[in-house]
Amino acid sequence: MSLLIKGGTVVNADRSFISDVLCDNGKIHRTAEGIDAPSGCEVIDAAGQYVMPGGIDPHTHMQLPFMGTVASEDFYTGTAAGLAGGTTMIIDFVIPNPQQNIMEAYRQWREWAEKAVSDYSFHVAITWWDESVHKDMGTLATRHGVNSFKHFMAYKGAIMADDEVMVNSFSRALELGAMPTVHAENGELVFQLQKKIYEMGITGPEGHPLSRPPEVEGEAANRAIRIAEVLGVPLYLVHVSTRQALESIVRARNEGQRVFGEVLAGHLLIDESVYRDPDPESAAAHVMSPPFRSKEHRDALWAGLICGNLQTTATDHCCFCADQKAAGKDDFRKTPNGTAGIENRMEVLWHHAVNTGRLTMNEFVKVTSTNAAQIFNIYPRKGSIAPGADADIVVWDPQASKTISAKTHKQNVDYNIFEGMKVKGCASHTISAGKLVYANGELRAERGAGRYVDRPAFPPLYDAVQRRARMKVPQAVKRR
């Protein structure tokens, strides 16, 4: 089954060029000008449009059981909404309960994900520690293509990883050539501040950001970075939302540490005042962690993205409808944390980054696809328009415009944090594994067509980092 995209401009992370793109058997077969369509080949007219690697959202939570409920978007509806916005792959999270066998949780998430319409992969969260976790991390990395392990430094009493868990897990990740990742918020501080604010009589959503001030993220980010430095392991920080966390990343990178940062489209664009919305339902709909921030932080995040200190963009797509958010109506601490965005990430970023001149089109491709593919070791299978790569492609119409709304979005949630935002530049066609799955508003996604993507560990990096770690420990001892 072949498909030809004709007359467009290919935009990769490194360059743009006028080219047709012929896809066959799920792969990109050829890029050249003037390719004739083989017989029976479906043809897409891309004149005046850009042909880019499909987006990779490296941070989603489909049908996550969380805070007493389950996220409303499942792997079918969520990946379909992604395709409608030009995102052709997600990296979701297996999150075992403390004491739950890691392999059991992994198998559970694999089963849930079988209905996905686009390709997917999993980071696995380390929420507790014993010898079985040590062994299972090895099994996941060597036999199941898991090369990243997540640590929630927040959510005390639930899935929080303390320093002991992190040090053990980071050390094991180093042995395996895997990437530790962190949700950086000091869980103890959040817990104490939540209690204090609630006891002061602030019980509504406005209490949420007050209990998670920027310093709480800055402390945890810096702690995780310094732990990674001592152990000599690389580190990836998810949803960086503050100037303080970014400053820790920048300092570490300037010192030669391999530290990567992800920023959410929502954190770049939405102001903290949403928590003071007189409509409590709307305020609760924005409750996520870390919370949306003030302009000072958004400006810092934009600067970080522009200069390359933040490498990836994500959504943390984790949907809860109004009836689920209502669990926190009298106590903000009980509001399920999470917001949606997988359908809108590419278009809001294009509009606010490319149309404004903050990023070039090639840089847009980097931060929406290629960098994630490289950091998580699936490049050039993903993140590139080149012969041999998976035919995961978005055809982008820079002239198309729309107004984002929950009334028209395909996401399975009753609220859109970008409600009313007008954007220029949208996906006109999305191709997943060589098949046209979205065309001008119409989804043709096939339940279960998505494939699990193995992400191999990084053995050469592992050797090099280990050598550095061995040198580093005596030096640190000597300084003291």
Ligand code: URP
């Ligand atoms: O509020 C959020 N972000 N919910 C999902 C879980 C997480 O912290 O990433």
Ligand code: ZN
């Ligand atoms: Zn998080």
Ligand code: ZN
């Ligand atoms: Zn998350």
